[in-house]
Amino acid sequence: MSENLNLLAEQRRAVILDEVRRRGGVRVNELTKRLGVSDMTVRRDLDALARQGAVEKVHGGAVPPAEASSHEPGFEAKSGREQGAKESIARVAAELVAPGTAIALSGGTTTYALAQRLVEVPELTVVTNSVRVADVFHRAHEGRQGRATVVLTGGVRTPSDSLVGPVADAAIASLHFDLLFLGVHGISARAGLSTPNLAEAETNRRLVAAARRVIVVADHTKWGTVGLSSFAPLSAVDTVVTDEGLPREAREELAERVESVLVADAPPVV
Template structure:
């Protein structure tokens, strides 16, 4: 890691997390030298990462938290993490949705945030296996007193299936529904993403349902905050090379961005100018 006094807190913490995971543990004094910041700054960063559950503080440093590959947090637990990053990602990803197109949204807290921004995109046809995402559109379209559904409101299709801890519907019923459909673009949330494992989830049934989504879409847009990088779930369902655009936040370490750019055409970092991201990542995902 290169020394930089001007790193934003999120970027610095992403670098620290990457170092902890890569080396299996780091000491505070090593991080202060590498990042050229104070001991107190590093300790605050470690406290923040510990609260997120991605590292464990030990005497003089930190080690990674290794969760079972089958561990699947519930929707409420995940909703409390990286709120500002998810909101930035959602806003940026919504700009890729073309009015009048057919889109799919998978389950997850980032796609849930995205759904609220998609309410402003007219005439969408939305297919989702997320109960929470469907509720966003349903609540927005509930007629006010004396009024009908607003013009341009989305047509929403909720697949059937078995409910997961993340409030997604998966299994054969969901799979058959998705197999019969075709989408201009899929907005896909993920449990984990890495170069080796690609996109992964701890839920085997959800992995199969996500495979169906990927096959049915002309373009694939992954929406995931920087903490998802390097996480690997039990089952992989798509390779990194199958993704057209990865929308993430500014906490993603620079060296990771370079690694990602070698495997997919579009990287869109929310909150940064298009000049600092891959040009293809800033173009509308029209599926044309």
């Protein structure tokens, strides 16, 4: 009997954890209705998840555990997160790019996914401070006609394989491009766009200043996250491309501050 109860508890906690990650937080009274259990049972489940470090308890519910604002995960660690959402975002963002356009792609795993969809768009000029993004175009276009012209900025490499610092900043300052596709560590109404890396913040400022239109590609988990350094307010963003996991309230808040919000549906299951 105890094994069945433990299994049920594990199932409940999996549901709770999924809700916290998907929505950015949950309330006890919502979980009691969703799970059909008492307040006390939900609070015990939250206590157990908090002890594991999976959630952070707050008054009346729980939110994702807070990371230090200066913590910067490496590229490989980030690439395993929200892969389906990133692919959906990349699919929608790629539709915004016309042949012959001059575009910039910042570092990040979502822009990396986007780069893989842009290799078939002819005659692009691509400015990037991402080693990974540059490699995507190099591998795809080696020995082919109509390939993209890729400008890699140079600079000092970050844990997320972006090139930043004075060399990158100087290269970007002399350029102008039609569209900037910007991956972000965090996006919020209060802090705007932010990153845990101070040098990357300055390089991102240069990218934003050089772009005619700024398009942020960010999955729902980035909403409400605040890194050490803000580099642009939401008013500097023209379009946000996100996924359907972003709560309705967050979409409405974004829509008040940027020109357009594009929500990518999940790809069909084949």
